Amino acid sequence: AQSVTQLDSQVPVFEEAPVELRCNYSSSVSVYLFWYVQYPNQGLQLLLKYLSGSTLVKGINGFEAEFNKSQTSFHLRKPSVHISDTAEYFCAGVNTGTASKLTFGTGTRLQVTL
Amino acid sequence: KAGVTQTPRYLIKTRGQQVTLSCSPISGHRSVSWYQQTPGQGLQFLFEYFSETQRNKGNFPGRFSGRQFSNSRSEMNVSTLELGDSALYLCASSFEAGAGTEAFFGQGTRLTVV
Numbered sequence: 645a646q647s648v649t650q651l652d653s654q655v656p657v658f659e660e661a662p663v664e665l666r667c668n669y670s671s672s673v674s675v676y677l678f679w680y681v682q683y684p685n686q687g688l689q690l691l692l693k694y695l696s697g698s699t700l701v702k703g704i705n706g707f708e709a710e711f712n713k714s715q716t717s718f719h720l721r722k723p724s725v726h727i728s729d730t731a732e733y734f735c736a737g738v739n740t741g742t743a744s745k746l747t748f749g750t751g752t753r754l755q756v757t758l
Numbered sequence: 759k760a761g762v763t764q765t766p767r768y769l770i771k772t773r774g775q776q777v778t779l780s781c782s783p784i785s786g787h788r789s790v791s792w793y794q795q796t797p798g799q800g801l802q803f804l805f806e807y808f809s810e811t812q813r814n815k816g817n818f819p820g821r822f823s824g825r826q827f828s829n830s831r832s833e834m835n836v837s838t839l840e841l842g843d844s845a846l847y848l849c850a851s852s853f854e855a856g857a858g859t860e861a862f863f864g865q866g867t868r869l870t871v872v
Contacts, residue, residue, distance in 0.1 A: 690861070734801065738857045746801075
């Protein structure tokens with residue numbers, strides 16, 4: 645069965661510092677992987693996705709993620725964060741060839757301060 | 759174009775009552791999925807509909823049901839409400855029902871059961 649683990653529930657960081665949000669997945673089959681962001685009282689917005697091809701995926705708002713099959717990881721990175729990046733970030737996966745059921749991690753709260 | 763619209767945004771119900779939530783997908787999208795978000799359980803998949811047919815169902819009791827209409831609009835119903843049903847209910851629409859298809863989320867309906 646598919647499962648997604650986000651290792652950090654909260655990540656505090658100063659503005660303009662780099663950040664990495666960690667995500668590991670476990671699956672016996674091939675997976676597609678996604679990162680979503682949720683701002684307070686909002687739905688989820690897709691940041692980026694990995695389906696196949698290049699393991700380095702670039703998304704919106706300057707975020708990128710690297711798919712690492714040997715380490716079953718899909719960590720999200722940004723070289724310089726802004727106050728406006730403060731939000732909840734969710735890693736999600738879905739088995740390829742199945743319907744669109746997303747399995748989400750528990751989320752990481754990114755808190756950016758001055 | 760308009761995004762995914764969920765109505766109502768906020769709802770307060772009493773234990774034992776039933777509730778119906780509505781989701782209008784992005785124009786042209788035929789797949790609609792529902793998720794429940796709670797602080798304790800995180801984001802959990804409820805069900806997925808495509809062309810009026812339920813394609814996938816999560817691990818929720820039979821009190822939770824849904825349907826999709828010919829115009830792709832979807833409703834979910836929860837009968838005999840319990841306190842634990844208090845949650846943010848998110849609807850996501852996709853152009854098709856493939857595993858790699860991007861899901862666009864609505865802002866959610868915040869249900870409070872008292």
